[in-house]
Amino acid sequence: MTGTPLRVGLIGYGLAGSVFHAPLISATEGLALDTVVTSNPERQKQARAEFPDVRLAATADELLARAGELDLVVVASPNRTHVPIATAALGAGLPVVVDKPIAGTAAEARELAALAEQRGLLLSVFQNRRWDNDFLTLRQLLADGELGDVWRFESRFERWRPQPKGGWRESGDPEEIGGLLYDLGSHVVDQALTLFGPAASVYAEADIRREGAETDDDTFIALTHTNGVRSHLYASATTAQLGPRFRVLGSKAGYVKYGLDPQEAALRDGDRPGPGWGTEPEELWGRVGSGESPASGGGRPVRTLPGDYPAYYAALAKALIDGGPNPVTAVEAAAALDVLEAARRSARDGVAVTL
Numbered sequence: 267m268t269g270t271p272l273r274v275g276l277i278g279y280g281l282a283g284s285v286f287h288a289p290l291i292s293a294t295e296g297l298a299l300d301t302v303v304t305s306n307p308e309r310q311k312q313a314r315a316e317f318p319d320v321r322l323a324a325t326a327d328e329l330l331a332r333a334g335e336l337d338l339v340v341v342a343s344p345n346r347t348h349v350p351i352a353t354a355a356l357g358a359g360l361p362v363v364v365d366k367p368i369a370g371t372a373a374e375a376r377e378l379a380a381l382a383e384q385r386g387l388l389l390s391v392f393q394n395r396r397w398d399n400d401f402l403t404l405r406q407l408l409a410d411g412e413l414g415d416v417w418r419f420e421s422r423f424e425r426w427r428p429q430p431k432g433g434w435r436e437s438g439d440p441e442e443i444g445g446l447l448y449d450l451g452s453h454v455v456d457q458a459l460t461l462f463g464p465a466a467s468v469y470a471e472a473d474i475r476r477e478g479a480e481t482d483d484d485t486f487i488a489l490t491h492t493n494g495v496r497s498h499l500y501a502s503a504t505t506a507q508l509g510p511r512f513r514v515l516g517s518k519a520g521y522v523k524y525g526l527d528p529q530e531a532a533l534r535d536g537d538r539p540g541p542g543w544g545t546e547p548e549e550l551w552g553r554v555g556s557g558e559s560p561a562s563g564g565g566r567p568v569r570t571l572p573g574d575y576p577a578y579y580a581a582l583a584k585a586l587i588d589g590g591p592n593p594v595t596a597v598e599a600a601a602a603l604d605v606l607e608a609a610r611r612s613a614r615d616g617v618a619v620t621l
Contacts, residue, residue, distance in 0.1 A: 414518030438480030470609035523552030544573030
């Protein structure tokens with residue numbers, strides 16, 4: 267790509283904004299981090315230290331008042347603000363990226379998609395875990411037919427955090443759209459739908475396990491996809507012994523992979539994309555085999571493809587500059603929200619929900 271980089275306004279400089287979006291935007295050819303929006307003095311100081319040339323704004327309204335000076339807005343603020351800020355940015359004539367979940371309901375996501383289409387603007391959703399190392403590896407195994415017909419997909423995003431951390435992500439206020447169902451659940455559901463297509467039915471269990479917790483911290487979702495694949499998805503902060511990140515069982519073989527993609531930890535540590543980004547050591551590779559346990563050395567190790575979060579913003583820049591495809595559409599995000607809403611009803615009522 268050549269020419270003047272697109273100027274990006276980033277709204278929010280908490281975990282999502284400072285750890286994920288700002289570093290990835292600044293590392294992407296064709297994009298330039300122009301303005302960070304945060305009213306928190308410490309976060310303003312952090313942003314200026316990490317990006318000395320960045321401009322600061324205290325509110326989204328302040329940023330959008332000079333929309334003509336920007337080419338893209340990224341919404342990385344708390345979940346409850348996603349819809350109003352994205353609506354305002356689209357109304358100001360700017361393409362928008364929204365961190366997951368794009369909205370609290372599928373209806374709101376589709377309304378935003380319709381508004382973007384009406385305005386002729388790109389609206390994309392940051393589902394970065396489509397570029398996790400294990401997910402990319404599994405997609406390649408499926409494309410190569412290594413597993414045969416997949417019968418069951420198990421995906422776990424588990425942590426051991428016996429004490430609640432507080433904040434809006436763990437708030438019991440429904441308007442905050444907190445809890446693991448909409449946080450980690452957004453990732454595991456999106457991955458399942460991306461791999462195996464639409465869901466026909468949903469069953470879920472959502473529990474509050476920890477003393478003092480206000481919203482779900484231990485969640486299980488079972489999907490039956492329209493093609494017959496069954497996905498069992500776990501999102502938990504209360505798992506004392508972590509299970510495999512993926513266990514995928516097919517008619518020819520299975521794939522088992524432990525451990526989380528290393529990119530989030532690297533970004534938290536201040537590392538930035540470059541040579542060797544997203545790679546992991548051989549001892550963490552998953553295994554493919556049949557009739558044996560990978561825990562006792564069964565199967566063969568399969569090299570894990572490098573994780574590639576930078577690919578999201580590279581694709582986004584190409585979409586804006588050269589008319590390439592939107593890396594994650596709001597319509598796709600709405601389909602995941604259909605599943606999350608069904609899961610919430612299922613957990614509440616103790617029944618399977620047909621979509």
